[in-house]
Amino acid sequence: MSVQKYIHKVMKSTMESTPGQAEFYQAVEEVLSTLEPLLQAEPKYDKYNILERIVIPERQILFRVVWMDDAGKIQTNIGYRVQFNSAIGPYKGGLRFHPSVNLGIIKFLGFEQIFKNSLTGLPIGGGKGGSNFDPKGKSEGEIMRFCQSFMTELSKHIGETKDVPAGDIGVGGREIGYMFGEYKRITGNFEGILTGKGLNWGGSLARTEATGFGSVYFAENILAKRGDTLEGKVATVSGSGNVAIYTIQKLYDLGAKPVTCSDSRGMIYHEKGIDLHTLKLIKEVERKGLDEYAQIHKDAVYIPVGKYPEGTNAVWGVPCDIAFPSATQNELNFADIKNLHKNGCILVTEGANMPSTPEAIHYMMENKIMYGPAKAANAGGVATSQLEMSQNASMATWSFAEVDSKLNSIMKNIFNLSYETSKEFGDEGNLMMGANIAGFRKVADSMIDQGAV
Template identity: 55%
Template sequence: MEYIEQVLKSVKSSNPNETEFYQAVEEVLSSINQYLEINDKYQKNSIVERLVEPERQVIFRVPWLDDLGNVQVNRGFRIEFSSSLGPFKGGLRFHPSVNQSVVKFLGFEQVLKNALTGLPLGGGKGGADFNPKDKSDHEIMRFCQSYMTELFRHIGANTDVPAGDIGVGAREIGYLFGQYKRITNQFSGVLTGKPESLNGSSLRTEATGYGVAYFLSAMLDAKGDSLTGKRCLVSGAGNVALYLMKKLDEYDAVILSCSDSKGTLYSKNGLDVKLVMHLKSERGAELRDYLNEHKDAEFTPVNQYPSDGHQVWRYEADIALPCATQNEITKDDAKALVENRCLTVCEGANMPTTPEAMKIFKEHNVYLGPSKAANAGGVATSQFEMAQNASMQKWQSEQVDEKLQQVMKSIFNTISVTAKQYSNEHDLVLGANIAGFERVADAMLKQGVV
């Protein structure tokens, strides 16, 4: 379609060198090409052109003192992408890889993801090129306080509500919230993912991982299948991966692998999930330490990975669950998964599959649960936290879990029905892109040219 080609050309020229952002936009627009031809009202009102341009982009300096008294400087970001459906909502990522392209791609995905939840949420994202891994608690606190000293003027409980992401957990959210409260003299629901002692929601830490499991269960149920006995490859060892593994274990699936920055842990007989969680979440140890107690497992260091991809995807399995970071499944990884008869993929990370890998999956009819649908459990539970804060209530974990399951099942039903309407019910990528776009675009039409 000439219209989409023109929009993509404009996005590329106006956002030079922002490869991740362009990839996210191209994936969505190429997917909904035929839908836009049928519904020309969006073209007439330049909805697509407006949707791919953030409402507001903020980049700022973050100076802070390290423990030696030296001044350090990082770059902070907040992309307020769309408020068509509600206040801007999306996490903060603290990682050396954070740049404008990464934050914009995450923000764009967040707009559609939040729309799929059916909840009143706009989309945004933020972060900084700061690495909390090698910093002391005092250094992290000083960085968070400096970051919030600039960010506070752009956010609010009914304006923009950040949450956590990679490198930003309950500790960082607590420091950020404390500084916001200090500056504004307001105890409000301006941040989600707060510790429960600061009016955070129960199950917020577990929510994204649990949500992936609930979505995957719905995928299999639609095909008359279940997770029982399914052999699963998981990448990552952060909150998403760990709590996904915990829930899969409860569903009697067999978890074969996980990975961290040092390498990949694998056991053909299935990993001891409780031990993995103990190592990573309680002891802060490395996955390789698992071998001290289980000699039947193997650990592949990063420097021994295949030159064309990730070791974690080179084993036989029924289901692949990427939960680490963007573009972690390469073309050759996808080929290896298909050759090993792994024909179900459910994305726990944001945009973890490269375009080349996505093409391989499509050619081989791989049943793919896209990240903008599958990992929406985190933001859904963030909205639950916003609702609890606004009403000054505290929900029990059972209530939060029940609502989370309802949202994930609703997302699956919405995108499968949409996919069936325009292609087939198992093309969940198409269904997610059309359903998310339609909800945002229709809201934009009703609000006029803003």
């Protein structure tokens, strides 16, 4: 059987056995479609049935989360933990609390996590979890009670050498704190079973900043390979959570000018540059919408969702040199990338997970737009989570500068590994292919070494 037929067979089987999981199919196809040169060169992956094995999680946990709202009414949500692959280390991946969460979303995120974690060079496997619970509009008490109920079940399936979750969309330091406290109450143990913890009780400096900082470091490496820098570049950034905020901060540190941010209700375009202090105040302290930003800065433009041509994202209609999609999956589509290209964008670096549609990625490749794929460019968050695990295990605390320096080195190593792998397989500079092959090869070889497990 030809390699193409083999890949097609695995894709068909995956879709037939797991119906209705479009995002998961997209993630699997994106990886498998780039593995063709490796599979042609190394028949052992077919011999050991690696593709069929790697697309099926080792374990899928689905559970009921029951909690009481402030009115005394019982509420019910669904909880998930997909433990996808532990060939190179304990499962590692975030928890997402958002109404869009379903099994297909969690599986796509967990599948991506396998290769992202592999690329870091650190001993961590891939997993993901979360719930369709929406923290927005909930009181502190309601969020605490939900997190405690969620951890009551999750605690049975995690451990510092088994599965170490972290945060993701809807899960920040507050939620991690409530879940950690409940785990400690249930087990009586103070263990590093979550990352993203508070600094007073086992957290790591630079963890909050890590994904955003890392994506900018990755962009810096892409440009350096072309003899260019971030100095003086205009950047558009989507999102206004941790990833976007600290992407914006690091862009300023390295001489670029970020001019946009967004949330679920709209976007801000501030031509003279996003005011980081105002953004942090609105999003990290007051937890309000970005329309408040335009009330403070009268020279900024606020565009609500729905006030832009259908099928496009207003953030990507702004002239820029570099774009950082840092909000959610499939937020940058074919129309968006055409707008970016027309407006002078030379590089797209993904801070979110799978934020570009397949059509957008194809357009970038065809039109020579430099592209930093998510599993490489946003690996800084999980890398720093593992650094937090290391500090917990050794009962040590590293300085911000020390963690940031390690993060910078990890991102440089990921870029170099992805770039050199793309050269090895005849498509120099195709970082998507390079990252996918490099991440897959390490995990697949480990699976072969460990036998039929």
